[in-house]
Amino acid sequence: QVQLVESGGGLVQPGGSLRLSCATSGSVSSFYAMGWYRQAPGKQRELVAVITRGGNTKYADSVKGRFTISRDNAKNPVYLQMNSLKPEDTAVYYCNTNPVVWAWGQGTQVTVSS
Numbered sequence: 001q002v003q004l005v006e007s008g009g010g011l012v013q014p015g016g017s018l019r020l021s022c023a024t025s026g027s028v029s030s031f032y033a034m035g036w037y038r039q040a041p042g043k044q045r046e047l048v049a050v051i052t053r054g055g056n057t058k059y060a061d062s063v064k065g066r067f068t069i070s071r072d073n074a075k076n077p078v079y080l081q082m083n084s085l086k087p088e089d090t091a092v093y094y095c096n097t098n099p100v101v102w103a104w105g106q107g108t109q110v111t112v113s114s
Contacts, residue, residue, distance in 0.1 A: 002028055002102045006095055009108030012085055020080040020108060022095030030073035035098035036080045038091035039107075049080060050098045063089070085112045 008020040020036065022029070033052045039045040049069035050058045057069050068081040078095055092107040 002026060004095055004102060004105030006093060006105055006108040009093060009110045011111045011113065013114050014086060014112055016085050016112070017081070017083045018085065018110060020082065020093055020095075020110075022078040022080075022105075023076055024102075029071070029076055029078060029097075032097040032101065034069075034071060034078045035096060036067075036069060036078070037094045037096060038089075038110075039094070040088075040091040043091075045094070047098065048093070051078065082110070085110075087112045 003025040005023045006020060008018060010018060012018055033050060035050040036048045037045050038048050046060065048060050048063055049067055051069045051071050059067060066082065066084045071078045082089065090110060090112050092109050094104055094107040096102055096104060
């Protein structure tokens with residue numbers, strides 16, 4: 001079973017930036033399209049950004065122009081650079097394949113607050 005480990009979250013003020021990282025056991029992520037998802041309190045988990053094996057990207061309208069997903073197939077991680085953060089970006093962020101194949105990891109908490 002592949003394990004997903006997300007990191008890089010934290011508390012940041014509105015307008016700030018964070019960079020999230022996602023590592024997979026066995027370096028298998030390079031074989032899949034990968035996505036970043038988030039779940040805010042009381043809301044369903046939503047897809048935020050996707051990157052294909054070839055590097056094509058797609059974003060939810062709510063983060064377009066502010067977030068950038070990238071990957072390093074040689075080194076395994078998938079990244080999410082988040083700029084101009086807003087309070088409504090507060091959520092637990094997860095990575096997984098797109099569509100979802102693996103069990104969810106623990107995620108990383110992102111809190112945007114002054």
